[in-house]
Amino acid sequence: MVYHEIRMKNGKKLNYLIYNKRQNNKWVKQSKFIGTGEIDKENIEELKKEFEIEMIADKKYPCLSKEQVVEVEKLKKLHNEKIKNFSLNLVILQ
Numbered sequence: 625m626v627y628h629e630i631r632m633k634n635g636k637k638l639n640y641l642i643y644n645k646r647q648n649n650k651w652v653k654q655s656k657f658i659g660t661g662e663i664d665k666e667n668i669e670e671l672k673k674e675f676e677i678e679m680i681a682d683k684k685y686p687c688l689s690k691e692q693v694v695e696v697e698k699l700k701k702l703h704n705e706k707i708k709n710f711s712l713n714l715v716i717l718q
Contacts, residue, residue, distance in 0.1 A: 626672045626679070629655070639663050641675045645683075654679065 631638045640655045658671050681693040688696070 626676045628668050628672065636660050637662070639668075641672055643675060643679045645679070 626641055626643050629640045629642050638660055639658045641658055643654045645652055656675055677694055677697055681690060685693050
């Protein structure tokens with residue numbers, strides 16, 4: 625999971641994305657600097673999605689390019705949504 629964190633340094637807002645993962649029975653925190661000052665929520669959400677895909681790509685898909693990983697993750701998300709909707713429709717019909 626990726627979340628947005630604001631750190632203050634010398635009176636400036638520093639924006640970071642944080643990704644937590646479990647490694648060797650310990651929690652490891654990876655961060656990525658995304659800019660200073662105010663950043664709008666839509667932009668942060670896009671950056672969070674991209675950062676999460678980067679982190680997943682390094683772990684799950686070492687042989688694929690970033691573009692290929694993005695496509696795989698999009699297809700997985702679409703598949704999961706279709707399955708969820710299909711399951712909901714079955715419950716409603718019964």
